[in-house]
Amino acid sequence: MTPSTQAIRVMFIDDNILAAKALERWFASAPGLRFAGWTSDAGEAVRLMAAERPDVVLLDLEMPHVDTLALIPRLLDAHPAGRIVMLSGYLRPTDIGRTLDAGAAGYIGKDEPTAVITELVRRAARGECVLSPLAQRSYLGVP
Amino acid sequence: MSPAALDTRGLVLILAPLPGDAEAMAHVLGRSLFPVRICENVRAFAACFEAASGVLIVAEEALGIPGEAQRLADVLRAQPAWSDLPVILLASQGASDENAWALVRGLESVGNITILERPLRRSTLVNAVNVALRARTRQHELRAHKEHLERLVLDRTADLEESLRQLHSRERLAALGTLAAGLGHDIANLALPIRMRLEPLLTECATARAREDIDAIGTALSYLTNLSTGLRLMSMDPGREAGSGGVDDLSLWWAQAQGVFRGVLPRHVMLEGEFDPGMGVRVSAHRLTQAVFNLVQNAGEALAGSPNGLVRIRAERIDMPDGAPMIHLHVSDNGPGMGPEILGRCFEPYFSTKGRAIATGMGLGMVRGLVESAGGGVEVASQPGVGTTFTLRFQATFPGAHARPGLASRSSGARTALLSVADPRIHAISLMLLKGLGLSISDGTAESGAYDVCIVQDRPRAEVECLLKDSPSAHIVLVQTRAHPADQAWSGDDRVTTLPPASPPSALREALLAAVRERKPSTSIDAP
Numbered sequence: 001m002t003p004s005t006q007a008i009r010v011m012f013i014d015d016n017i018l019a020a021k022a023l024e025r026w027f028a029s030a031p032g033l034r035f036a037g038w039t040s041d042a043g044e045a046v047r048l049m050a051a052e053r054p055d056v057v058l059l060d061l062e063m064p065h066v067d068t069l070a071l072i073p074r075l076l077d078a079h080p081a082g083r084i085v086m087l088s089g090y091l092r093p094t095d096i097g098r099t100l101d102a103g104a105a106g107y108i109g110k111d112e113p114t115a116v117i118t119e120l121v122r123r124a125a126r127g128e129c130v131l132s133p134l135a136q137r138s139y140l141g142v143p
Numbered sequence: 144m145s146p147a148a149l150d151t152r153g154l155v156l157i158l159a160p161l162p163g164d165a166e167a168m169a170h171v172l173g174r175s176l177f178p179v180r181i182c183e184n185v186r187a188f189a190a191c192f193e194a195a196s197g198v199l200i201v202a203e204e205a206l207g208i209p210g211e212a213q214r215l216a217d218v219l220r221a222q223p224a225w226s227d228l229p230v231i232l233l234a235s236q237g238a239s240d241e242n243a244w245a246l247v248r249g250l251e252s253v254g255n256i257t258i259l260e261r262p263l264r265r266s267t268l269v270n271a272v273n274v275a276l277r278a279r280t281r282q283h284e285l286r287a288h289k290e291h292l293e294r295l296v297l298d299r300t301a302d303l304e305e306s307l308r309q310l311h312s313r314e315r316l317a318a319l320g321t322l323a324a325g326l327g328h329d330i331a332n333l334a335l336p337i338r339m340r341l342e343p344l345l346t347e348c349a350t351a352r353a354r355e356d357i358d359a360i361g362t363a364l365s366y367l368t369n370l371s372t373g374l375r376l377m378s379m380d381p382g383r384e385a386g387s388g389g390v391d392d393l394s395l396w397w398a399q400a401q402g403v404f405r406g407v408l409p410r411h412v413m414l415e416g417e418f419d420p421g422m423g424v425r426v427s428a429h430r431l432t433q434a435v436f437n438l439v440q441n442a443g444e445a446l447a448g449s450p451n452g453l454v455r456i457r458a459e460r461i462d463m464p465d466g467a468p469m470i471h472l473h474v475s476d477n478g479p480g481m482g483p484e485i486l487g488r489c490f491e492p493y494f495s496t497k498g499r500a501i502a503t504g505m506g507l508g509m510v511r512g513l514v515e516s517a518g519g520g521v522e523v524a525s526q527p528g529v530g531t532t533f534t535l536r537f538q539a540t541f542p543g544a545h546a547r548p549g550l551a552s553r554s555s556g557a558r559t560a561l562l563s564v565a566d567p568r569i570h571a572i573s574l575m576l577l578k579g580l581g582l583s584i585s586d587g588t589a590e591s592g593a594y595d596v597c598i599v600q601d602r603p604r605a606e607v608e609c610l611l612k613d614s615p616s617a618h619i620v621l622v623q624t625r626a627h628p629a630d631q632a633w634s635g636d637d638r639v640t641t642l643p644p645a646s647p648p649s650a651l652r653e654a655l656l657a658a659v660r661e662r663k664p665s666t667s668i669d670a671p
Contacts, residue, residue, distance in 0.1 A: 022336030029343055062328070089331030090324070091375055100572065101647035110331040111368045114342050127567070129575040134372065136579040139652070141391070 008125040009036035011054035013045045013071075014087070015063045019110075023058070030118055042066045042074075049078040055125045059104070061088035061095055072102040083124045087117070096131070096139040106130035107139070153197020153276050155179045158188050158205045158215075159233075168200060171265045177272060185214040192218060194283075198229045198275035203246065212249045219253040225286035227255045229275035234260045312509050316433060323403070327374030334368050370402035373432070389425040389517075389540050393458050393470070394418040400432050404454075407436065408443040412452035422458050423540035424470045426517035434513040438474040438533050441507070445478035445531070453477050460539060468539035475532040481525040489523060558582045558659075561597040561610075561617075566624055572648045573598045576655050596658050598651075600624060611638060618658035620651065 010033060012023050020038040027035040036054040039045050040063055049057065057075060061068050072084050085106040086099045096107045105124050108117055112132045120130045131139060155177045159165035162183075169179040182188035188199065206212040222228060232246060247256055255278070259271055341364065344357050390396045397416045405414050424431065439454055446452030454476050461469045481489065490507045511521045514535050525531040560582040564570040577584050582596060594614045599607070600622045610619055619639045626644065640654040 016332050016336070018336040019332065019339075022339035026339040026343070089328035089335075089371070089375075091372075092324075097649040097652065100652075101649050105571070106575070110335045111372055114339050127571060129568075129571040131575055131579055140576065140579045140656070141389075 007032055007034040008056060008122060009034050009052070009054045010121060011036045011045075011048060011052060011057045012038045013040065013057060013063075013068075014038070014060035015040040015066075016060065026114065026118075033118065033121065040064075040066075042071050045071065046074050046078050049075045049082060053079050054082055056083045056085060056121050058085055058087040058108075058121070061086055061090055061099070069098055069102045072099070072104055076103050083127075085121065085124050085130065091134050091138040093139050093141075096135055100129075106132075107135040108132040109134035153178075153279055154195050155272055155276075156188055156191065156196055156199045157181045157202075158183075158185065158199060159202035160184065160205050160208070161202070164202055168268065171268055172272060175269045175272075177269075177276075184208070185211050185218065188215070189218045192228070194226070196228060197279045198231060198272055200231045200233060200272070202233050203235050206246055206249075212246060216250055216253050219250065222253075225282060225289065227282060229278055230254045230256045231271050231275060232256055232258045233263070234258055236261050309512070312512075316509065320429065320433070323374040327371040330367060330371035330374070334364055334371060337364055338368075366402060369399055370406070372399040373401070373403040389423060389537075390428050390431055391423040391540060392420060393422045393424060393472075394420045396428060396431065397456075400428075400435070403432070404436060404439045404456075407440045408454060409447055409452070411450065412443055412446045412454060414439070415453065415455045417455070417457035419458065419460075422460065422470060424458075424472070424519075424537035425540050426514070426519060426537050430513045430517055434510045434535060435472070435474060437507070437510050442474065442476035442478060442531070446476055449478060451477070461536075470537050470539045472535040472537065473532055474535070475530060477530040480527040480529050480531050481523075482527055486523065486525050490521070558595040560584050561594040561599065562586060563602075564598055564600040564622060566600060566622070569600065569622055569624070569651070572651060576648075576652055580655060580659055582659075596620070596655065598622060598655075601627070607639060611636070620654045620658065622646070622651070 010023075010027055012020050012035070014020055017040075024035045024038065027033045036052045037048050039048055042065075045057075048054075059068055059071070059075075068086075075082060075084055083105040084103065085108060086096075086104055087108045087110060088095065089110045091109050091111075099107050106120065106129050108120050108130070109132050111134055112120075116132060120132055124130050155172055157165050157168055157179060159168070159181065160183055162181075165181040165183075169181055172179050180191055182191060184205065192199075201215070206215065219228060219230070230250065232250075247258065250256055257271060257275070259267065337360075341357060341361060345354065345361075348354055348357060397418050401414065401416055408414055435456065439456075442454045443452075446454070454474070456472065456474050459471045459473065461471050463469055490511050507521075507523075510533075514521050514537070517537065519535060519537040522534045522536070523531065524534075558581070560577045562570065562573055562577060562584050563586065564573055574584065577596070577598070585594070594610075594617045597610055597614065597617050597619045599610070599619065601624055602610075602621060607619060607621060610617065617638065621639055621641045623642060623644050640657065642650055642654060
């Protein structure tokens with residue numbers, strides 16, 4: 001859990017460099033958030049997790065040559081206090097269920113407005129488990 | 144031969160040129176109740192030979208006439224495959240073996256021949272006819288079995304072909320869903336960085352013109368995002384089937400799916416939707432989207448040559464005589480319509496009146512399959528020159544329609560959950576799920592009996608019983624984080640779901656969905 005006076009440090013694991021650059025720029029201007037690094041490699045992600053000890057990790061579900069669901073416990077082993085949140089373009093209930101079962105703290109759809117993503121990152125850093133509205137609708141079958 | 148049935152008293156044909164011999168045999172056999180017919184030559188035999196014929200008795204002298212043996216062989220050779228008429232050849236007294244064998248050789252390739260030498264005892268003749276008729280009866284039985292088997296094979300083959308057709312269609316449907324989901328995912332991946340870079344620009348840009356441009360880009364991006372979500376609605380997901388009671392709000396579904404539908408219509412064709420908020424249907428989103436997608440695609444093809452083409456989709460609530468609400472989803476076009484002949488066949492698998500550049504294999508038969516698998520139905524009305532309307536009928540759902548009667552609102556109208564879990568992760572997951580399901584959450588200080596759902600951790604049996612007593616309509620999810628003594632085990636009350644140690648969040652989700660929907664939960668969920 002992060003003290004309220006410190007910025008929430010967010011790491012991004014995704015093979016989409018356009019999204020990574022955009023997130024870095026976004027977090028640079030978002031109050032209370034700080035970009036703590038980006039990688040698309042599983043081994044590098046575990047190393048960064050231990051070295052940077054981010055508060056929140058935004059992880060993409062589908063990346064080439066990376067079993068992201070298996071990566072979640074490895075990341076948590078490297079830094080148990082870190083909060084892993086899936087940020088994905090897929091909103092299938094099975095994906096959301098497997099992500100949470102693997103130990104993630106939440107699931108956010110990439111279609112969500114930026115403000116929603118930011119707020120959910122803050123809540124995840126506070127220790128909550130989070131589902132974005134689209135993910136909630138898919139996973140729980142409610143509007 | 145006609146395919147008449149035969150009983151064990153099948154017709155006995157007697158081929159004998161001498162009337163005295165024939166009549167004597169007919170008399171003997173008639174006394175044993177065999178139906179008999181006398182044929183004076185092979186031509187007469189051929190005329191009366193049929194499936195009901197049981198046995199042929201041939202007097203040797205009947206074949207002594209030149210050409211008769213060959214003619215008899217021809218008649219016997221013409222029998223169908225199942226038939227092998229028994230023939231009893233009556234050799235003349237004193238005739239040489241050579242003569243008899245010569246006759247047998249002439250018929251053996253086509254006949255089922257027994258040779259008896261005259262004079263005969265009556266019992267010998269009757270016994271020989273009986274034996275021959277029993278053999279003939281077996282032939283008929285085998286024929287019936289063979290025909291039955293052939294019918295079964297034909298039926299099973301037809302079933303198999305139909306299954307293969309359906310499988311093929313499902314595979315195409317699944318492939319289309321996968322393609323759509325992948326495309327939707329890729330659009331979302333690209334839209335995210337655009338959105339993240341666009342929104343800061345709104346605060347940074349100085350001129351009204353620039354803000355207007357950014358707003359316009361934002362609007363386009365929002366359409367793109369809806370298209371992305373709609374595309375993913377096309378994807379099949381068994382998990383969604385299990386976890387969702389259906390589309391809860393058609394107006395929300397329409398907002399997401401309409402972009403996909405517009406994409407398959409020619410540019411000049413208008414698409415309109417009319418949905419009252421809060422109207423839901425008991426069919427999964429992907430099935431509904433695929434069914435409507437196919438109807439809209441068909442309408443678009445029908446309207447290709449119409450300058451003022453319009454496809455209109457609207458939902459209508461219909462209250463059935465028994466009070467059950469239904470939703471009728473009408474998909475109409477003002478295209479050329481269908482005549483009675485096409486209308487009558489349009490739901491047949493692979494029936495089509497047109498070729499398609501890209502065949503999806505999703506015929507109207509598949510639409511009907513998608514709708515009927517959700518317990519709904521499809522009707523079509525069409526008038527040449529006016530247009531066509533497909534009506535998809537589904538059970539209606541309304542907000543709260545899935546809730547168990549016991550979960551009905553109390554004084555405030557809100558459903559309340561007790562959350563008393565010490566494990567931080569299970570607590571956080573429970574909180575997320577309960578909030579997502581729209582329940583207000585209490586930590587145990589609410590008045591007794593006010594709970595609809597309780598998630599409690601490692602409670603002893605006596606405390607669970609107290610909870611049930613205080614909240615008779617509550618469903619209790621008992622989360623166990625450690626092994627409990629056998630006398631604390633819970634079973635036999637379907638209001639309690641026990642989650643054993645190390646149960647994953649998905650088990651908690653299943654238990655909660657079972658609690659807040661009408662599905663009956665199991666009383667225990669196995670640990671992974």
